[in-house]
Amino acid sequence: SQQGEEDPQALSIQEGENATMNCSYKTSINNLQWYRQNSGRGLVHLILIRSNEREKHSGRLRVTLDTSKKSSSLLITASRAADTASYFCATAGGGADGLTFGKGTHLIIQP
Amino acid sequence: KAGVTQTPRYLIKTRGQQVTLSCSPISGHRSVSWYQQTPGQGLQFLFEYFSETQRNKGNFPGRFSGRQFSNSRSEMNVSTLELGDSALYLCASSTRGENEAFFGQGTRLTVV
Numbered sequence: 001s002q003q004g005e006e007d008p009q010a011l012s013i014q015e016g017e018n019a020t021m022n023c024s025y026k027t028s029i030n031n032l033q034w035y036r037q038n039s040g041r042g043l044v045h046l047i048l049i050r051s052n053e054r055e056k057h058s059g060r061l062r063v064t065l066d067t068s069k070k071s072s073s074l075l076i077t078a079s080r081a082a083d084t085a086s087y088f089c090a091t092a093g094g095g096a097d098g099l100t101f102g103k104g105t106h107l108i109i110q111p
Numbered sequence: 112k113a114g115v116t117q118t119p120r121y122l123i124k125t126r127g128q129q130v131t132l133s134c135s136p137i138s139g140h141r142s143v144s145w146y147q148q149t150p151g152q153g154l155q156f157l158f159e160y161f162s163e164t165q166r167n168k169g170n171f172p173g174r175f176s177g178r179q180f181s182n183s184r185s186e187m188n189v190s191t192l193e194l195g196d197s198a199l200y201l202c203a204s205s206t207r208g209e210n211e212a213f214f215g216q217g218t219r220l221t222v223v
C-alpha cells in the first residue's frame with residue numbers, strides 16, 4: 001500500500017521556473033527520501049531528510065519536512081529540460097517494511 | 112565504484128512459467144531490496160535481504176521469493192507467472208534498508 005501521496009500528479013512548467021512538489025504520508029517515519037526516475041529506468045536518490053530535520057538543501061534542491069502535518073515538499077529552482085522526470089517521495093520506518101513510495105509527480109520542463 | 116547491476120534487462124515469459132532475476136549490489140552494501148513497478152500500483156516493496164537473511168517482506172503472494180548469497184548478490188524468483196506479473200522489477204542496494212538506496216536499471220518482465 002502507498003504511504004506517500006505526491007501532489008500534483010503531473011506538473012508542466014517553463015524552463016527557468018521553479019517546480020514544487022508535495023508529499024503527504026500517514027504514519028510516523030524515521031526519514032523521508034526523494035528520488036527521480038527518467039522514463040522507465042532506475043531511480044536516482046536525490047536527498048534524505050531525517051524526522052528531526054525541518055529543511056535540507058542540495059544544489060538546486062530544497063526539501064522541507066513537517067512531521068506535525070506529515071508532509072514534505074521538494075523545490076527545484078531554476079528548472080532545466082534535463083529535470084523532466086518522475087519524482088517520488090519514499091518514507092522509511094514507522095512500522096512499514098522497506099521504503100514505501102508514493103505514486104510520483106511527473107514533471108515536464110518546457111524549453 | 113560500480114553501480115547496481117540487474118540482469119537480464121528485458122525478459123518475455125509465458126503464463127505459467129517461472130523466472131529468476133539477478134541483482135549485484137554496490138560493493139560493501141549488505142542490504143538488497145526488491146520492488147515491483149507497474150502503472151496501476153506504482154512502486155511496491157517486495158522484500159529486503161540483509162546478510163543473507165530476509166528481513167522484511169511486502170504484501171505479495173508466496174509465488175514471489177528471493178535469496179541473498181554470501182557475496183550480497185541477490186536473486187528473486189517468480190513461479191507460475193501470471194499476466195499481472197508484467198512489470199519493471201527494481202533492485203536497490205544500501206548499507207541498511209532505511210538508508211539512501213541505489214537502484215539498478217531494472218528488469219522489464221513481460222508475461223504473455
